[in-house]
Amino acid sequence: RNTAVKRVIAWQLTQAMQEQGIRKTEMAKRLQTSRAQLDRLLDPENDSVTLGMLTRVARAIGRTIRLELG
Numbered sequence: 001r002n003t004a005v006k007r008v009i010a011w012q013l014t015q016a017m018q019e020q021g022i023r024k025t026e027m028a029k030r031l032q033t034s035r036a037q038l039d040r041l042l043d044p045e046n047d048s049v050t051l052g053m054l055t056r057v058a059r060a061i062g063r064t065i066r067l068e069l070g
Contacts, residue, residue: 007044009054014042016061030060 017027028038031053040046041053051065058065 002047003045006047006049009049010042010044013057013061016063020061022061027060031056 016022017024022030024035024038024042028035031038041049041057055065
C-alpha cells in the first residue's frame with residue numbers, strides 16, 4: 001500500500017515539475033537538498049519519504065498536502 005501511495009506522489013510531483021518547467025536541479029535548490037535526495041523522492045519504489053519533506057515539496061510547487069484517514 002505504501003508503495004502505491006508513493007507512486008502516485010512521485011507521479012504527481014513529476015507532472016507538476018514538468019507543467020511548471022522546473023528542472024531537477026532547480027527543485028533540489030528550492031528544497032535546499034541534494035539532487036540525490038530529490039531522485040530518491042521521485043523514485044516510486046522508495047517509500048522512505050517523511051511528511052516534512054512532502055510538505056516542503058508541496059510548498060515548492062505551490063501545492064498543499066492533504067491527509068485523510070478513512
